[in-house]
Amino acid sequence: MSVRQQVQNLLDFIDASPSPWHVVKTIEAQLATQTPAWERLDETAKWTLQPGGRYYVVRDDSSIVLFVQGQKPLAETGFKIIGAHTDSPGLRIKPNAASSVDGLLRLGVEIYGGPILATFTDRDLSLAGRMSYKNDQGDIASLLVKFDQPLLRLPNLAIHMNRTVNEDGLKLQKQTELPLILSALTEEQLPQAYFSALLQQQTGVAATRILSWDLAVYDTQKGAFWGAENQFYADSQLDNLSSCHAALQALLFDDMQPDTTLVCAFFDHEEIGSQSNKGADGSFLPDVLQRIALSTAEGSEDVARALAKSFMISADMAHAYQPNFPNAYDPDHKVGVNKGPVIKVNANQSYSSESVSAAMFADWCEQAEVPYQTYSHRCDMPCGSTIGPITAAKLGIRSIDVGSPMWAMHSIRESAGVLDHDYLIRVMKRFFAE
Template sequence: MSAKQQVQNLLDFIDASPSPWHVVSTIETQLAAQAQPWQRLDETAKWSLQPGGRYYVVRDDSSIVLFIQGQKPLAETGFRIIGAHTDSPGLRIKPNAASSMDSLLRLGVEIYGGPILATFTDRDLSLAGRIAYKNDQDQIASKLVKFDQALLRLPNLAIHMNRAVNEEGLKLQKQVELPLILSAAAEEQLPHAYFSSLLQQQSGIAASRILSWDLAVYDTQKGAFWGAESEFYANSQLDNLASCHAALQALLDDHCVDSTRVCALFDHEEIGSETSKGADGSFLPDVLQRIALASSTDSEDYVRALAKSFMISADMAHAYQPNFPNAYDADHKVIVNKGPVIKVNANHRYSTESVSAAMFADWCEQAGVPYQKYSHRCDLPCGSTIGPITSAKLGIRSIDVGNPMWAMHSIRESAGVLDHDYMIRAMKRFFDQAV
């Protein structure tokens, strides 16, 4: 498959996945289409695993761990893990969201993570996520919901009323200036009832049965290629669905599996990961321990397996933007379409150390993939990833890598076509290395 075809698949993946809950659903749909069957495991049931078997576990609809059981004992091979995250920064709808002001219905939002708020203005926005409701058996159930049409908007203030916007930047007061316009209000409309009726129309669930929701604001514009040679692409949620997609493609490769391969895709990375389904929770340790138990691996051999394991923490990296040279360390500029980035931080905001960096560089060279190294400016705070969290929790060697991208945390991000293919090839080499 060509690099451009890989990116088109990525864009389709993102367009089908406007919320973390939809990400997991899209992955399940892709697994169902595979020639080799994948079995969903229930955390409340006992597990019976077969060598070479393909399995996945979902926790709370938006985190997923997929694995292929190795043919060889865990104590001999360890786990080969790629970790990424399914969530992206943005806006989430509040519980009592709908309100009316000056003949307009608006929806109140809460900020999730650290989005670039100004990029949400003047976009064709809509809603996607899940609703929780009481079903016909009087039990609590959930259902995905997605509005395809442009439903919402955050209109900018005209420059005549904000004369300094081009000098000082657009600043939005988070409580009063972020509510999204939904509709022109009729006098007889009750805002909450109107919004509930919209959810009923979209979900097919009676408004009286809908008890709560997790709804994300998303941009309805589809992903696209751009550049004179279509060498770049743009979409929402590249951070970090591009890494999720690359990891999934590497895992679905049909080579013989000696060691146990794992993809762990977590929600809640953008808010610190300290939740039951985040990377700082028990999800991945629980799954790895149960894999060991199902393969009759005793506690000592499980610890031996962890000592032989390796994890790639895949999260996007900051590409050099020549309009803003002072934002970068001049000796560590990473360039779009020049290969995956090894991310290094002396204070271990990234999990990379010299040995893991050398190992990943070697896999890239074996795969014929170029690679780059990134270090943040010392006078700017450095972000972090699931890498340090998961590596510390499990006690395994890890590295933080990612493809270079522009406008991280914007509602519309950009990256390079060649890099996505490079990352998939490097990840495949990691999975395929001889034991």
């Protein structure tokens, strides 16, 4: 597959995955086309695993762990793990969302994570996520919801009423100025009933059976290449679906029979701290790794030995240098778009990288003939974090934080370099194949 085709495949992956629940569905759909076949495991059932077998586990519809069972005992080889996250910052619809003001129906939203709120204005927005309802048998069931058409909008205030917006920046009052316009209502129409009827029309589930939802706001504009030579691309959710896609391509790239058990772990809730039953700070990955060991008759001491021999790549996007804002960067650690994956370093362990893991990743890059860069945040600015330190601490394994460089992180429309996605896939393949 060419470099451009790899990125087009990524854009298609993102556009099919407007919410964390859709991300997992898209991954499952891709696994269904693979040979040898992938088997979905149930956490409530007993697992029987075979060397070379391909398996995956889903927890609560939006986190997924995939693994290829190694040929050799875990105590001899350990695990090779790539971790990333399925969620992105944005807006989520509140439970009692619909209200009417001066004949306009609006949906109230809650801020999820740390989005750049101003980028949500004047965009063609819609809804996607999960809805729970009572089925014909009286049981609680869930299904995915996705409105394809532009459904919502957050119109900006005209400059005539906000004269200093270009000097002071657009500032939105989080409670009163973020509700999204959905429709015009007549006096007879009730806001919540109207919204429930809309969900019924989209899903086929009677409004009286709808109990709750997890609905994210997403941008309906498709991903695109840009630049005079199409050397860049833009889409929503590059942070961090680009990393999920790269890791998935590395795991699926051939029908290898590895000696080591290979794992991809994609978690929800990273953007809000990872503290949930399906987040990186929960038990999901430790549970799966322990069950892999137990199903292969490894004792508790062998599990500890396996973890001591394991390595994890925590893959999350990195801040590329933007020359319009030079004062936002450490001048000695400027990383460029289309110049290779970035090793992210922080002395206070906001990133899990340290000298040994950084050297190991640099060596894999050199073996894969991939350039690499190193990033350190300005000392006078707070540094973000990733699942890397959380997972490394929970499992006690060596880890590194890396990612492709990108612009406008946490905007509703992010940008990155075409070459970098291929670079990251190549070094991840090298990691899994070593």
